[in-house]
Amino acid sequence: MKLNLFLTLSAFLFCLGVYGMLARRNAVMILMSIELMLNAININLVAFGALHGNLTGQIFAFFVIAVAAAEVGIGLAIVLLIYRNRASVNVDDVDLMKG
Amino acid sequence: MVGPNIAFWIIALVMAYAGVRLVTTRNVVHAALYLMIVLAGTAAIFLLLGAEFLGWTQVLVYIGAIVVLFLFGVMLTRATYGESKGLDNDQRVLAATVAVIVFLVFAGAMWKAFGASTEIVLEKSTTVSELGRDLMTNWVLPFEAVSLVLLASLIGAITLARRDDPEHVRDRGVER
């Protein structure tokens, strides 16, 4: 298996996440884009781990999975708070402060 | 080594398609399902790379918990089940340009570094006992720190989402 195929797949998914982050205005969709980016990085880590023949990559990926779960939990809690207040989860409706 | 290569291409193409649909679809529920496909594909890639335990963890945590969490989020914010306009802002062209540039830089750097010929040689899959041993010896400190992350986010999510008991809602009108 060629290493570069994995790396290219990972880079492609990461860039899809970057696109989603910039082009979406629904907060739930932005969180999904961030998950996509974290997944891409995990592929990268595990592929590098297999290349270097050590466990660091896989163990790092475990930590990333755990942290991603925590981030999504908090993210959805905040999104729900906002929805309760204004019945919208679009980030550009959330714009009280200007400077 | 033809088998793994064919498997890789099938998984990669499915993931790429699902990923593109995930960031372009106008239906929030579909997006969550596309996300599930990408996550399942990632698990399959992990299996290909010999990371069996990680692959199954990915299935359990991501597909079993995080996607369900997203579906809850979608439902609690009462997204329409059909197409909904207004999921995107008007910066799509700019966003696409940035994404393409970032992809070219990454892919370029990686191909330059590893060339087309670097092969991943897997002697054997990683066993759970190896992983556990490493996790509990070398990586025990970040492991404990991650458990603090989970505890903190648990407390945080509860305090943010919970309504206060009436007896705790104390209106202090006085200036202190």
Added chain:
Amino acid sequence: MLIADAIAAPPSDWWAIAPQLVLGGTAVVIILMICVKRVDPGWNALVAAVGTVASGVFAWEQWRQVTTDANPRLAYSGMIAVDGFSAFLVLVVCVAAFLGVLLADQYFKREGIDRGEYYALLLFSACGMQFMAAANNLVMVFVALELLSICLYVLSAWNRDDSRSQEAGAKYLLLGAYSSAILLFGIALLYGGTGTTNLARMAEIFSENVTREPGLVLLGMVFVIVGLGFKIAAVPFHMWTPDVYQGAPTPVVGFMASGAKIAGFAGLFRVLETGLAAFEFDWQPLLVGLAIVTMLGGSILAIAQRDVKRMLAYSSIAHAGFILTGLASGTAAGVRGALFYLVAYVFMIAGAFGVVALLARRGERYTSLDDYRDMFRREPVLATVLAFFLFAMAGIPGTSGFVAKFAVFTGVADAHQWVLLTVGTVASVISAYFYLRLVVYMYMRPEVDEGEAQPAALPRVRWAPATVVALVLTVFFTIQLGILPQGLLDMAGKATLLF
């Protein structure tokens, strides 16, 4: 049968993580207190304050051991370093957390949102900052950063029913998660290029000159700098800062502005100076550029602000630029200056936001520049204290702000970086303008509107003992470091000795 025998457990080096352990333990104790019986959250605050002091005592002991016996070391398989740098910054985090706890109680009682969980999350966040200060492994850097950030996302949205606070939480979370992903990609590339995440080991690999992939490492380095640049709010990665600082509850902002910046700088310095020391000629110009645009951007954009919290947000961006200047100079004197600046900044920013929190009144209604008119007559003591902090931030001689800027610029002059020095001086002058403008506003008479005179109707601000202690401490140290800075300068000088 006995599997436990087969695993050679690494010896636990309790001293190495004692400060973090105390903070995390105190947070758990606070949660248990809440579970058993909900008492007045003031008691939780008291426990939290005691915990930060205890953690500080351990950090001080660590500092004493490391500097006198000169045995800096790595602990837990190289996950964290116990050296002058880590002990120094762990101690500073304790100070920031202590001030954060003291300033919180009165504010949250006034707003009617005092919940004991606040102190637990604040301590978890501080624990993450301390891990960041000591981290010697990129995995540890990432996990510590997430620990501190996730708590801060929640704390920013702490005023749940206030839409500004919700907005601050949402913005901080989305951009923070995005920047974490960018940082993580950088870390993955560094790992790919070297095969290790241990920074000390990485430096060895580079010095043996067996890097096949300089391009990959450089790309990873740029992504790490961008990811941490978000956290320290360096221009052009600062766009979240004004919104978050304006919307989040003010005591949270005081803690966030000091603690998150300490952690961000610690991570940046450790990664670049230990792990990527071999690439100094590549990252130094990047830091110089970043420092220049951050100093100028923060100072110039602050002038346009009409809201005091927003203005202080831009001011904190400008301060980040001055601290970056010290790191970018690449000299020991510059780094020493940056560390001194960090300490001075913690006292100034915590004090300033503490006063602003009091003056904003219930619901944070009065934060615009016009609300500060005539403040010297209405609140003479608070106005004087605020004016003092503003003078210190502007760098008036006799305050810690002056010594800090002087120390940083000395390092820059040593390195003969005249462009950086010139820009720094210009930015100091520009920033003095908007600090002094606020002082002038506090002297001005209110505009005479027809109708009722609202400001006069406000009752006087009342003081809680904890707030008094916090403000006295911040004022005292801002003066003390301005007049007798040598002790801390020596400490900062010793702290630049890495393990």
